[in-house]
Amino acid sequence: MRPFDYTRAHAPADAVGAEARIIAGGTNLLDLMKLQVETPDRLIDINHVGLDRVERDGDGLRIGALVRNSDLAADPAVREGWPLLSKAILAGASAQIRNRATTGGNLMQRTRCYYFYDIDAPCNKREPGSGCGAIGGNNRQHAILGASDHCIATYPGDMAVAMSALDAVIEVEGPAGKREIRAADFHRLPGDTPQRDNELQSGEMILSVRLPAPLGGRQIYRKVRDRRSYAFALVSVAAVVVMEAGRMATARLAFGGVAHKPWRVPAAESLLTGQPPSPELFDRAADAVLAGARGQGHNDFKIPLLRRTLGAVLAEATQESK
Amino acid sequence: MSDPITVSLFHRMNFRDEENLLDRTVQGVISTPMDRPEGPLKVSGTATYADEDHPPGTVYGWLVRATITKGWVVGLNSRALRRMPGVLAVIRDERMIRNPAQGGDAKSPYQGPAEVFYKGQPIALVVAETFEQARDAATAAQAEYLDRSHKAVIVPAEAEYETPRGEQSSQGDLDRAMQEAAFSVDVEYTTPSMSHASMEPHAAVAWWQDGRLTVRGSYQMLNTNAQELADALGVSPKKVRILSQYVGGGFGSKLGISHEAVGAAIAAQKLGRPVAVALHRRQVFETTHRRSESRQRVRLACDAEGRMTAVGHEVWVSNLPGESFSEPVTQSTPFTWAGENRLIGHHIGRLNLNGAGSMRAPGEAIGVPVTEAAMDELAEAAGIDPVEFRLRNIPEVDPSSGKPFSNNRLAECIRRGAEKFGWADRPKQPGSRREGEWLIGMGMSAIIRVNMMGPSTARVTLNPDGTALVETDMTDIGTGSYSILTQIAAEMLGLPPEKVTTMLGDSDLPPSIGSGGSRGAASSGTSVMLAAKALRKKIAERMDCDPDDLTLKDGTAIAGNRQRSLSDLLAGDTLEGTGTIKPGLAEMHHRQASWGAEFCEVAVSSVTGEVHVRRLSGVFAAGRILNAKTARSQCLGGMIFGIGQALHEKVETDARDGNFVNRDLAEYHVPANLDVPHIDIELLMDDRDAYANPMRAKGIGELATCGTAAAIVSAIANATGHRFRHFPVTLDKVLEKLG
Ligand SMILES: Cc1cc2nc3c(=O)[nH]c(=O)nc-3n(C[C@H](O)[C@H](O)[C@H](O)COP(=O)(O)OP(=O)(O)OC[C@H]3O[C@@H](n4cnc5c(N)ncnc54)[C@H](O)[C@@H]3O)c2cc1C
């Protein structure tokens, strides 16, 4: 670990615009600092700024950036109105990590690409211009959608996939003031600047996440992985489906583990909306989701896996209640 | 206080044990599920592991990794590193080692930090005042290389294989038997490189005093470890003391001394200060031994009645150039199943990957799952239930050597296991049982592990107050050595276990074989038994009776109608007994093994290919069970190990440069709690093996993992109708077949 300065913020204003790296739960940042994947000179600790409550916001909710993952998943209002979010969080990490991890930190967590973690390996995300170790290397975890010749990493998290499907909005504040970013637009595609994971600008801080009114319907988060817990998603499917008179009145989908961001495809959702469910239709939705999908060798299986998992999730979400 | 009265007993295991003494003692603590005496220390965090106790003035070392795969280090930016904050030394010493010693080597492994044989090999040690400074400086190290990485051999398919003559054997005519058989299978399986992933990473704290070195480290075999370290340093073994009071798991990765011990000892010598070197998890993965990957061809044949006529098992494994260890994959193949025509083939290739060494049940752990999965294939081909098929093929004597078995409870384990598990309910037709999207199947495996013993000595002291002290350099790597050695002494001396203290993990104590190869309990346990037996003789003298007529219970000696308390009998004297056991002819004349059978039910998702183990059950025979709880725990751990082997574990190697890419516990997957179902375990408590040792106990630490993965893949085959011959069975492989 490199020596660094440490200061503690007592209010969000202390951290906004500070020339320092924010540390919240530390479950991701500290690991990366020990490996010198990240080498900030200054840390600002935001654990004492408040922003640690889940509050009503009209019909929706406002979740403070410092709300711990465990608390958020267990929150009665969340479980009642946005069960998808609770399920997605509980599908991630371990109980110990969730106790420590925060809402803001979870959104900001970095990729788990092997080569990103290995400072002796080339990686354009860690060291722009050094090359991509994963292309032509071990890329079982990597992206099948939206990747570039510079980076094929995935955003590894679960919570943000649910937030994306739920049309959550991320509230941030920077030196120039406050602004809002849709969860679905928060993470970026790698393009030729893979060092930038998301749209947060330097000096900006996440204050909270706003959930719009509950959608109701069936909410399913299915995470497919190499072991039953404590593993990142190979493919995850978040779905909210509201049925009316045998048709899908609302269909929201988001996918994790397949791209540099939670993957949402409005075209697939509109294909489903207003239609009665059928395996053929689900397959057409999968076609829309997988348009342009490309495997990297070790991860080719994710393409059929996504299709099959989506089909099963939609079948479950639309089946007549027993 | 007067000098202790010393007695000793030496026993070489040449013949059957006729005495069965532990069935005649009456204290009633042997075999009970006694709690671990050191348990409270461990769960309260007060048991100090290697790196948790530093002498005053300790400084810290961090190893520098090679970033090439093959070549030479010709320079290092040492001067720049020495100028970094806190840095005390940058050490490149000819005595540094390339890879850890193999278990029992008793001499230094290959030395010299200049030539690089694999990516990640330690090439220097940076020592600084603080741990963080050492790590920062080591991370800033930049070596100059003569890079020959393009000549490195990384992929087994590209390796040249040696075929050591002594490791091939054949009898009858396998090819002909295969041709003439009513049913046969000729299949190839592969198993990946795996890593031990013990909880406690390797660590050593070294200091020199008056020319003598002490190392607090995490090791399994202290007697040979001290010799290995002494040889590496070029000093007499008497000048080296190793302390490993608590070891947070080893699974074979701590059988030999490793980089941290040699590095810390050299640095402590140079600096005249205690030096601590702990391996980071990533270093543990890439610099200590792996289990070799394997390619295995199995040929099996039987006649129309399902009687086996042929067993062929050929294997290809790997190691670093020059390493003698070669995973003994076929170890139990010669004697498990009947058949007149047999062939064993063993081939070793040289790869530029971190060294291969022993990992829990070297040999059977990956050999039995493959031969047993092939047995399931042959049973299916012959149209015979796999349980019935195995029962028809248990040989009367070792079919390769003609030697009798010391005992063979395999049939009983299989029958009992089948009944408990409800094997009769197994779907007869593969792929025929379904619950929603889940395909349900059942599978089983015979479980086999050879039994071994090693020379061991222990001292048992009976104090005037009637308490006893057990001392040996045996280690407890989480297995339960403290428990069983306490129980054996208590049982033999007729003492409640609270009156017995067991001291382990100090190479200055009488030498044992250590923990490895499932020999520890039987070997060091017998040495404790013999030491106590020597004391019993002395007590009998004082009771004026024949040792056979002596009964010891609750601190009282009883002979006929006479009865005296031990403290009374000792009259202020201290009795010190030393016991030594050595292997002998018994293991040459009789084939010895521990036995078991495991049964498994899986559910396979027809959507995603995920495999869930729903039930796992095992029945085991390992001679006398010394502690029912720790024995069960060993079986639990072994079976969970097997789940990992079947479904999760794999060293991911970058084929371009041999980099071990998934070298952390987030990405090197061992089973998580949710992957482990309820596991049912039964131990045959009445089993005794008179040829094994005077306790009639056999190895159990590795047994349960030797076949679990076969039960699981056979269950997957029963569920899906497809065979999976490449471990681990990850969902992508299942998906490919499900279509
Ligand atoms: C072994 C392991 C397994 C895991 N498995 C999963 C999994 O299956 N699914 C999953 O989703 N996650 C998983 N995680 C990741 C875990 O969810 C994240 O580590 C955690 O959510 C990060 O939160 P934190 O508060 O600890 O962040 P920190 O480590 O404190 O910070 C992470 C990053 O966020 C930035 N940051 C933090 N708060 C703010 C803020 N308010 N505004 C702006 N920037 C901020 C920091 O500067 C830093 O760059 C796993 C982690 C580990 C170690």
Ligand code: SF4
């Ligand atoms: S995929 Fe991205 S994160 Fe991984 S090595 Fe390539 S550039 Fe780096």
